[in-house]
Amino acid sequence: MSVDMRTFLAHVELANPITTAAGCASSGQELSQFFDLHRLGALTTRSITMAPRAGRPTPRMAETPSGMLNAVGLQGPGIEAFLERELPWLAQRGIKTIVSIGGGTVAEYSELARRLADAPGVTALEVNLSCPNMEDRGRVFAREGSAAAEVIASVRSIMRYDVPVVAKLAPDVADIVAVARACVDAGADALSMINNPLGMAIDTEALRPSLAAVTGGLSGPAILPLAVRCVWQVHAALPGVPLIGVGGVMSGQDAFQLVLAGACAVGVGTALFHDPYACLRIERELEDLLRARGFQRLADAVGLAHRPPGSAPRHLLVDTEESTP
Amino acid sequence: MSVDMRTFLAHVELANPITTAAGCASSGQELSQFFDLHRLGALTTRSITMAPRAGRPTPRMAETPSGMLNAVGLQGPGIEAFLERELPWLAQRGIKTIVSIGGGTVAEYSELARRLADAPGVTALEVNLSCPNMEDRGRVFAREGSAAAEVIASVRSIMRYDVPVVAKLAPDVADIVAVARACVDAGADALSMINNPLGMAIDTEALRPSLAAVTGGLSGPAILPLAVRCVWQVHAALPGVPLIGVGGVMSGQDAFQLVLAGACAVGVGTALFHDPYACLRIERELEDLLRARGFQRLADAVGLAHRPPGSAPRHLLVDTEESTP
Amino acid sequence: MQVTGTVLTTRRVDAYHALTVVAPGIAERYRPGHFVSVAVGGPHTSMVTRRALSIHDVKADYGGTVELVFTTRGPGTAWLAERRARDTLDLVGPLGRPFPLPRDPAHCVLVGSEYGSAVLFPLADALLARGCRVDFVLGGAGAERVFGAMRARRMATTTTLTTEDGSLGLRGKVTDALPSVIADTRADVVYACAPMETLRSVTAVAMEFDIPVQAAVEESMACGIGVCMTCVLPVIGDDGATRMVRACVEGPVFRGERVRFEDVGTIPFDALGAPGGGARHVS
């Protein structure tokens, strides 16, 4: 028996829930040497910026317990080159593509949306809100509900109605639900969480920060419990909103935790650095776990851990009913 | 050559920088079966509450990658019993004791401070601000600078001037420096960070949250990068304020990272669950690391990683000068 | 105390793994009912908590060895199952409150389920040494999950085996067999180590016969030494008040009648400090 792994990001159907996490699969070409990208639920690009960006100085990464820090600084060739070379490559192959964008002002996000509005091959637009807001002393958009909402409202008004706008949230906030709600109220069709919490490591030989940029984003298994918690809280508060769960997913079991917490799709980031085939493996493992527990459809597991204690899972109730004569 | 490991928490001298983290050493008696508590820089008690508390239902813990979740719920016998049995036991032995307190209202924290104000044996008072504020819909004090400041101001006004008041902060905020500054402005003599960020795990067999309390505090090595970052940011903004670095310290090297980031004392929590002797081992390892790098005093290493790139560490400059004829 | 011991032997015993570890200090201080906590995963592991395992046996060889018997459940016990002779193992112990022994020779029924049986054998030795009569009731899901049947037969007056699938002994649970064993042996006391549900039933049976039961419980433990407060269960004290007590230092052995088995996993409303008791203002 095979499990129906289809999922919906707003009205967009994905063949399975596993996507690459923004910034962890570049624009897909590198991974395509390892496997057929059509097997992904969707490919999420690195965050595209207006101008080309050289990023941060090296060292850009440091390993931490069950995690790593990165300070890449959104290195990339900018929207022109993306539209000219990278997006067409994906579009021609018909690969479901979630385009991530990053900006420093509302105007910059809006301009990026404008450029992408008519580009073929944009399955969904993910708005990376973990960028410093240049109009608010560099305060990160994702840490301020109203700034995040402003970006989302503008981007939503620009993008074609049939391209879902996904707001990507960061966990470094006192109240993730408040930020989530602000984004949904501003028109976000879905939410993605979590981006990297800010961390730091110090090189005890050099007696200096390990990263040239001093602080960096923490990713990997260490942050899985934060991701599960954020997805749980937001799904509890906004049960109708599709969530992409991201953060520390290394196995099907990790993905399953996020699904049970309320995610209908799951992003895989750091795991790709360890295993280029991680998305395929995780998808298979997730399917196996669902099958072993009697699920016929992924959709039946989404948010299932929220059911009141004592109540049997619905998918099993159905089974029982069917077997009663 | 032995390194001078003494440190100051405001005006209070500790023989070494290693303390137990609140809630991870109960009230000391259990650990005293393993080693002489006088060898600690200080013992920090679990957070004492007004009334006895039975805490949360079990399961109260779940293991996560390089970490664990706990939802103990401040189980303890209450301030009466603490003053009657636990504090005197410590005081009679002359063990440096940082008493942690937890409350649900400003009035409750104040009352706890009042009870402790004249109790002998309180080396410092640590205010656990990661408790829900019953007068603000259960919002955690530590996540709201003004509420945290109100607690600190009141507690500070009640405690004897010679007992430092330490504000213990949580990392689940958009701006740790703002909360830190609010607490210092309100009279905190020192800051302790970080308390557990909120996390969650789901049992993929039971299809339910692993913890009875659903969410719990994440601790252990996974959070070390968050602790280093918080200490770094706060030390950069408030260089004169003594900081107790806490979070994921398992080794002398981890402690050294926090010291270099700006902590003058280091709290050890989860490591104690794995190794009852962790504090002694970490103190020894830290001393060895300092010695190997030519430090004569711990104090010279505090915040050293903040020095501008290119400048030699001061402790080594001194050496060089001495060796010039 | 903490000991880095060398693994002496590893073997399979039916469905279980057995490890013998050289750990003189622990062996020396050991009494039946004690447990150890074992660090798992090796250097740079992502597993930060120790695993609690009862001590099955203690021998004098090599200055003192302890034997652990376990079943693989998750990644920690899976790692333990891969240990080989000469590997080292980091143990803390002996931990917990051991089984209290009767002052005078008594008729004792020892009830064990699955790997829970392992802890009962050194207890049986101690009881026999005091002139007690020992009778075993051992059970498991199937024949290969009943631990120690042979050894029990050698040392006890009677040994009753139960399996849920009927593949060995009586079909059913240990508690199905227990009443007749208590009656037949005119037991004075029951000792038990089994899952919480089984202990609950064992206690109910013993209480029907009005004899005491010493039950070794199993609760998730992060520290094993009494400092983390994660291993609590509701137990009635001498004063009649229910407290959330730590299984690791106040147990794992409790008077069965004192444990509120039906309330394990909850905070009973009448427990000391339960929400509603005036402390509801903090979390």
Added chain:
Amino acid sequence: MQVTGTVLTTRRVDAYHALTVVAPGIAERYRPGHFVSVAVGGPHTSMVTRRALSIHDVKADYGGTVELVFTTRGPGTAWLAERRARDTLDLVGPLGRPFPLPRDPAHCVLVGSEYGSAVLFPLADALLARGCRVDFVLGGAGAERVFGAMRARRMATTTTLTTEDGSLGLRGKVTDALPSVIADTRADVVYACAPMETLRSVTAVAMEFDIPVQAAVEESMACGIGVCMTCVLPVIGDDGATRMVRACVEGPVFRGERVRFEDVGTIPFDALGAPGGGARHVS
């Protein structure tokens, strides 16, 4: 490709560890200069990133083996050093851009420092097979850190050794010896693998002689496959513009003259997309 290979042999070579791993798919696709990334720490490890190691040798035994030579630096390489025959190792490779070979027979000087020398031997084989002349300059801090001196002597026309402590060959660095080797051998090209500082000096020397240098660089890598962007360094392109390029897929072998060694660890102000270039508004 990803391969779970079995460790065939482990040995010490002077100050280094050498591991031979059965990895047919990788061996088959291999060309000199390729590297692999190795998963370290075993199941449930806290180490999430792979370690990049050059392929030192490839043999046809067992369908294809690769040999890795490494020094222990941190916990990952320490773990690798503890591997034993029959352990399994998870490799991804072959990765990177290999050394380009001269079309016509040429005089080639191969410069290696410490374990960096390891990658040069299969290169030398390939060069010799094309009728090139090969001369080695190998160095290290001390005698036991100069890798492969014997093998170099066997295959090269000349082999010059340098050590910083003078315990073997000339006292000094490889770059101290390099000018006279280039002059004596009338070299057409230099191949080098060494720390960044040394590569910088090697490149400077080669440029003085106006011959090309192919330098294999070492940058901290999280993925090794071009997706994480952590391994970048400033390299001048054909169009004269400096870009931050990935050492893992665009390297690790670069034309030395193209690498802005003095600016490694910075974003040169004139690099494409450098702050100030109009993109300063995002981070």
